Each structure stands twice: as structure tokens, then as C-alpha cells.
Amino acid sequence: MKLQLLGSKEVINIMYEQLIDQLEGQLTPKRFAHTLGVAKAAQSLAEIYNVSPSKAYLAGLLHDCGKELPLSHMQEIVKEAQVNVDLDMFNNGALLHGVVGAILSRNIYGVEDVNILDAIRYHTTGRIGMTVMDKIIFVADYIEETRNFPGVDKLRQIAFEDLDKAVLAGYDSTIGHLLDQGLSIYFKTILGRNDILRQIHKA
Helix, strand or coil: CCCCCCCCHHHHHHHHHHHHHHHHHHCCHHHHHHHHHHHHHHHHHHHHCCCCHHHHHHHHHHCCCCCCCCHHHHHHHHHHHCCCCCHHHHCCHHHHHHHHHHHHHHHCCCCCCHHHHHHHHCCCCCCCCCCHHHHHHHHHHHHCCCCCCCCHHHHHHHHCCCHHHHHHHHHHHHHHHHHHCCCCCCHHHHHHHHHHHHHHHHC
């Protein structure tokens, strides 16, 4: 399946339907529901923040396509694609699945748009210099309709008012959770948080 974002709306919708059917067969029901929720939220955010809704929807559909693979399988995919990642990421499926998702989106689903692929790659960790598409998928992953955690309603409100502040709130939610659990924080997540904070202060 090669997903090109060209042609008629009807053709694009047919390709989305095929992709959705394929994902439903590959993901657990909970992950599939989350996937649809992220795609829907990303599309809504894109309409507000002047990004292609169809591209945001596609990125949302594919953002977790590698999430449920065993870590060893993720590592093989990354090695075969010759994508360099640090050891902290390489040995953590929760971090690595974004990279794997971007690889699969390109090699299996034929996605060539760099903005889509990057948004998938960085949707969990964020990065310095996030694009608007990066931010949309990052935030949509938090606010989609099946999410239910303390503060999610407030985060949803912020997301549709100020995208940068929603990104910061997402970072803070994740970092706070990791601290509460006594877990390590991925260093690039800290760098990404500091970068979005600088952007907010410059505004």
C-alpha cells in the first residue's frame, strides 16, 4: 500500500479505509481505539493551526503502528534501516516505537512526506525545534478521546487555545508521572521541554 496525499478526496478516503482495516487487524482493540482517537484529534488540531488535516490524520493513524512489536523486533527494524539512535532509546520500546513507526510508515505504507514521518518519530519524546505537525501529533496523543488521566480535560482545553502551552503541559505530565514512579527521564525529552519553554517566553 502506497499512501499518496494526491488525487481526489474519494481516492484518499478509500486509502484511509484500507489502512484503518489493516491497522485494526494488527493492533489490540485498546491500541486501535487510541489510534483512531489520535487521528481524529490531530485532524481537529490541524484545522485550527493551519496544517493539512489529511496529513495530520494520516500521521495520527500511523503514529503507533510499531508500538506493540517486541523490543527485539523493533531493534532489528532499526538496525536494518540503519537509523542511528542512542542506547537509552534503543533499549526502551516505549521510546523506540516512534522511530520504528516512522520506518514502517515509509517502508511498508509508502509515506514519503518528511513532516509526517518526523511527527511519528518524535511523538513520544518530542525534540528541539518541533514543527507544528510534530506538536499536533505530540499533543493529540495526550488528548484523544479515550485518554482518562488527572488533568486531561484541562489539557484538552489548552490544546485548542495555545499549541505550545499544550506541548509544555504534555511534557510536564509525562515528566511528573515518571518522577512519581521513580523512573528515569529521557534526556532529549528534557531538552525538548526546555526548548518549548524558551519559545513560549519569547512569544
